[in-house]
């Protein structure tokens with residue numbers, strides 16, 4: 437039987453970041469993922485400078501190895517209406533390819549890796565858990581995304597009785613001719629909100645890749661809205677000469693809809709597994725990385741005692757940082773929706789509230805590790 441102190445299930449941004457933040461402790465950390473890496477991940481792949489700061493990413497080094505698209509403006513508006521361009525004149529965000537980003541974070545994690553291995557079973561034992569009948573761990577960290585098996589173990593009705601956001605997305609390379617003809621600029625991602633404000637579509641260019649998708653709180657209209665969105669992008673010259681791509685789907689929980697138990701004896705959840713994506717934008721990478729950091733700091737402080745009372749400070753720190761879960765619904769009454777649409781057509785609102793506050797979280801400085809991992 438293999439043994440470790442901490443088993444992290446899931447090698448996305450949450451799991452690999454948690455491993456890295458634990459790397460300077462004396463803990464033996466294993467990261468398990470059902471996929472072989474690098475692997476694709478359904479995501480627009482847009483990150484903020486605060487994520488870069490918390491991770492301590494060397495952007496020059498990153499750009500030598502992978503696509504890193506600096507973002508200095510946004511084109512945004514309501515679907516079917518003339519969008520406006522909001523320019524910042526400086527880099528306010530980055531677009532990355534998740535296949536590359538997740539691989540690079542995993543390489544820096546410093547953990548022992550068990551890739552291409554699915555968590556099939558976890559049985560409690562005297563000092564923690566026995567996983568897949570082959571690995572004994574004192575602490576189980578659930579970082580397996582929305583359908584995380586550890587969240588199920590902790591009693592969540594994963595995929596049922598939860599108000600998730602449903603999204604479809606495609607990322608594909610442009611040919612040389614398409615790259616020239618494409619109306620979408622790399623430094624200006626495009627965001628288009630559904631007329632009922634129940635979701636939004638995006639068109640993000642990263643070098644010679646294009647990423648297009650749409651997410652909604654209401655899955656029954658997702659496919660129809662996506663088809664309308666694609667036709668509208670074609671008519672607007674954003675996707676010239678490009679056949680309809682194969683869109684892949686995924687779901688995630690926004691913080692306000694998350695009711696998952698995130699801490700119990702010898703187990704805790706981080707990232708999408710805990711349901712942490714920001715309510716307004718659906719950005720989940722920053723909450724995934726920040727929850728990983730807060731969890732790692734609690735794990736270190738627990739000094740090997742992983743009873744719920746010693747892990748509870750993580751849940752408290754998360755509430756302080758991200759706000760309490762289950763805070764209500766966004767779209768509200770028809771009157772509120774009408775006011776919101778009117779506001780979205782206002783340039784100052786679009787810049788200072790929608791983009792600065794809801795999408796870029798510029799008011800919130802990055803979370804910094806108490807101990808910076810080396811290397």
Ligand SMILES: Cc1cc2nc3c(=O)[nH]c(=O)nc-3n(C[C@H](O)[C@H](O)[C@H](O)COP(=O)(O)OP(=O)(O)OC[C@H]3O[C@@H](n4cnc5c(N)ncnc54)[C@H](O)[C@@H]3O)c2cc1C
Pocket residue numbers: 445446447448449450451468469470471477478479480481482483553554555556579580581582583584585603604605649651686687688706707708709713718719720721722724
């Ligand atoms: C269409 C779409 C667009 C998005 N765009 C953005 C964006 O632009 N910016 C942003 O910040 N956020 C975005 N998000 C949200 C973001 O993708 C997630 O919040 C983020 O990936 C969460 O990271 P994570 O590490 O918690 O989980 P994940 O990245 O989902 O990683 C979970 C890992 O767990 C593994 N796993 C799952 N089950 C098992 C198992 N049984 N055994 C072993 N391993 C398992 C999976 O293989 C996976 O590698 C988007 C989401 C969607 C759906």
